[in-house]
Amino acid sequence: MVERSLGKRKVTSSILVWGFKMYEVKMYEDILNLFKETGNKISKSAGEIYGTDEASEIIGNGAGGDKTKKIDKIAEDIVISEISKNFDDFCLISEEIGIKFFGKASDMACNKFFFVDPIDGSNNATRGIPLFSTSLAFSTSQYINDIKVGYVKNIFGEEYCAVKGKGSYKTDVHKIQKKILMNSKDDIEFLGVEFAPCGKNLDEISKIMQLAKHYRTVGSIALGLCYVAGGALDAYIDLRPPRILDLTAAKLIIEEAGGICLGKENLKVDTKTKVNLIAGNKKAVEKINKILEI
Numbered sequence: 001m002v003e004r005s006l007g008k009r010k011v012t013s014s015i016l017v018w019g020f021k022m023y024e025v026k027m028y029e030d031i032l033n034l035f036k037e038t039g040n041k042i043s044k045s046a047g048e049i050y051g052t053d054e055a056s057e058i059i060g061n062g063a064g065g066d067k068t069k070k071i072d073k074i075a076e077d078i079v080i081s082e083i084s085k086n087f088d089d090f091c092l093i094s095e096e097i098g099i100k101f102f103g104k105a106s107d108m109a110c111n112k113f114f115f116v117d118p119i120d121g122s123n124n125a126t127r128g129i130p131l132f133s134t135s136l137a138f139s140t141s142q143y144i145n146d147i148k149v150g151y152v153k154n155i156f157g158e159e160y161c162a163v164k165g166k167g168s169y170k171t172d173v174h175k176i177q178k179k180i181l182m183n184s185k186d187d188i189e190f191l192g193v194e195f196a197p198c199g200k201n202l203d204e205i206s207k208i209m210q211l212a213k214h215y216r217t218v219g220s221i222a223l224g225l226c227y228v229a230g231g232a233l234d235a236y237i238d239l240r241p242p243r244i245l246d247l248t249a250a251k252l253i254i255e256e257a258g259g260i261c262l263g264k265e266n267l268k269v270d271t272k273t274k275v276n277l278i279a280g281n282k283k284a285v286e287k288i289n290k291i292l293e294i
Contacts, residue, residue: 024148028138028163030086031149035136035161038082039153042075042134046119046155049074051128063098064243064271071125072096075118075134083114091142092116095245098271113139115147115248115269119155121220130156135222137248144244145266150252152222160226162256170230180230182259186283188212192224192236201239208237208291221277225250228279229257235280237288244273260285 049055055071062068076096083092089103090112101110114136119125121132131154138149153159160180162168171177191212193205209215216233218224221242227233229250244267254261261279278288 028149031138032151032161032163034082034086035138035149035151036153036159038079038136039134039151039159041078041082042118043153043155045074045078046071046125046132050125050130050155056126062096062271064095064245066095066122068096069119069122069126072119072122076116079114079116079118079134079136087112090114093142093245093269093271094118095243095271111140113142113269115139115245117222117246117248120152120222120246121218124219125155129219131219131223133220133223133226135246135249137252139248139269142268142270143266144248144251144262144269147248147252150249150256152226152249152253154223154226160229160250160253162253164252164256166256168229168253168257170226180257182229182254182257182281183231183234184281184283185234186287188234188280188284188287190214190216190233192216192218192227192233194218194221194224194238194240194242196240204239204292205237208288211287211291221246222250225254225261225279229254229259235284235288236277237279238277241274241276243271244269244275245271247275247277254279 049071057070058067059070059073060068076094089105091101091105091110092114093099094116117135119132120135125132133155134153136151137147139147148164151161157173159171168180169177170180188211193215194217224236228236248269251261259281278285
């Protein structure tokens with residue numbers, strides 16, 4: 001009788017675990033679909049004012065320290081509206097509004113965190129350069145390693161996404177989706193680089209110029225990292241350093257594609273924390289770290 005009872009408990013426990021896992025999978029899929037819908041709405045609204053004086057109008061100061069431009073605020077309002085329609089209790093961390101809890105969520109009780117960069121590449125957007133993106137990530141805590149869903153939308157083009165444990169995918173402008181995997185070559189032909197204002201970090205970056213044949217400055221970190229995940233770039237460095245919030249979605253996309261981004265340190269996500277960025281496949285990252293003596 002005891003063995004039968006224990007056996008039933010094990011079966012019941014297994015069913016409960018399986019049921020919870022299925023619930024999680026469904027929730028993450030729903031969140032990804034929500035991100036895609038949100039990204040499409042931002043593309044439409046941002047596209048209407050992109051490159052105009054209206055887009056670059058300064059309407060305040062963002063929590064991240066930058067000036068909030070009208071195009072940033074329009075995109076952020078869409079994100080808040082769409083998430084609020086689908087969730088009651090959550091925390092949203094964005095470069096514009098900062099850290100904000102909704103519903104019954106609080107600093108002491110919250111398991112739904114949305115990390116948002118409404119417009120990553122605002123300078124490109126306001127100057128009429130069609131390389132900027134929306135970056136959205138979902139996490140079960142405020143820490144970067146707990147991110148479960150990542151989504152990056154090139155406002156005028158493709159989108160990249162990943163669900164933890166399910167791989168990374170790119171959907172092109174023709175709505176054709178394919179799984180993406182990092183290349184494994186050890187040479188760096190195309191290197192993505194972001195420079196500090198007035199070239200203040202040129203001395204540091206020049207140490208690794210010998211590694212690559214060609215260089216690209218994208219102007220949108222999230223998009224640049226997705227180019228690494230998809231194989232358009234072989235590696236990416238940003239030693240200004242950038243805010244961690246800019247990297248949240250793309251970090252998961254690179255890792256699910258088999259690459260490395262930031263390393264293993266589990267950093268807390270906010271609007272202020274900055275971190276040196278090195279991303280690529282294992283061999284490329286090791287080469288860069290060796291030259292930089294990290």
